[in-house]
Amino acid sequence: MSCMKTDDMNDNSPALRESAGRVPRADARRNRERILLAASEVFANNGVNASTAEVAESAGVGIGTVFRHFPTKESLLEAVLVQRLERIAEDAETRAHAGDTDEAFVGFFTDAVAESSTKIAIADALRSSGIDVMSATSPAASRLRSAIGALLMRAQQAGVIRDDVDVDDIIALLAGLTQAAQLVGQDPAARNRTLSVVIAGLRTSAQP
Numbered sequence: 001m002s003c004m005k006t007d008d009m010n011d012n013s014p015a016l017r018e019s020a021g022r023v024p025r026a027d028a029r030r031n032r033e034r035i036l037l038a039a040s041e042v043f044a045n046n047g048v049n050a051s052t053a054e055v056a057e058s059a060g061v062g063i064g065t066v067f068r069h070f071p072t073k074e075s076l077l078e079a080v081l082v083q084r085l086e087r088i089a090e091d092a093e094t095r096a097h098a099g100d101t102d103e104a105f106v107g108f109f110t111d112a113v114a115e116s117s118t119k120i121a122i123a124d125a126l127r128s129s130g131i132d133v134m135s136a137t138s139p140a141a142s143r144l145r146s147a148i149g150a151l152l153m154r155a156q157q158a159g160v161i162r163d164d165v166d167v168d169d170i171i172a173l174l175a176g177l178t179q180a181a182q183l184v185g186q187d188p189a190a191r192n193r194t195l196s197v198v199i200a201g202l203r204t205s206a207q208p
Contacts, residue, residue: 032069034059039080044118048077048125074129078136081122085140088112092147101158106199108151109174113195116178145171161202173198 038059042050052073056063070076091111095104123133134141148167155161180194 028069031059031061031065035061035066035069035076036079036083039076040083040118043077043080043122048121052076074126074131077122077126078131081119081126081133082137082140084115084119084122085137085144088115089140089144089147092144092151096147096151096154101155102160105151105155105160108148109177109199110195112174113177113181113191116174117182120178159204162204165202173202 035055039055042055042058046054052066053063056066070079092108095108098104126133145167148170152161152167152170156163177195177198181191
């Protein structure tokens with residue numbers, strides 16, 4: 001808490017207000033990344049109803065710093081959601097060039113499902129606030145769709161995944177697995193069984 005109070009005092013000091021226009025862009029970027037990282041962890045651990053003050057404390061910055069970057073909690077939630085989509089897309093892009101095609105596809109599928117519960121909770125909270133989530137996340141969602149497409153194509157060319165599966169099927173299955181994971185709760189064995197059933201259905205007959 002002492003760190004938060006110190007930052008709040010600094011945020012409101014006359015010297016900082018006078019020099020606000022001269023704050024280095026690198027510092028601003030670092031603060032934004034710290035806030036986003038903290039927000040992602042806070043919302044994942046405490047739920048989307050966690051306060052902006054909790055995010056500020058976790059990031060080690062003043063509440064004024066958070067509001068300078070994200071004027072509303074909704075704008076912070078939106079930024080966290082976009083960042084998560086970008087991170088999943090980056091993971092798919094990286095795995096599309098991995099040596100073991102089967103392991104890359106299954107690994108992406110597993111990690112994407114693990115990411116999805118918080119992502120869905122944030123999206124639902126934004127919709128409840130009247131925000132058009134599809135428009136807000138369009139660039140990141142398009143990148144993710146393309147990345148999944150590239151990963152899927154490589155897996156199909158390698159004979160790992162059935163040829164009659166397309167990107168829409170993968171996205172639908174990921175959404176379904178997310179719902180299934182919420183139903184089984186904290187039982188990892190049940191989640192793994194559900195995941196293995198879906199993966200088995202995606203594989204070609206030549207795959208174990």
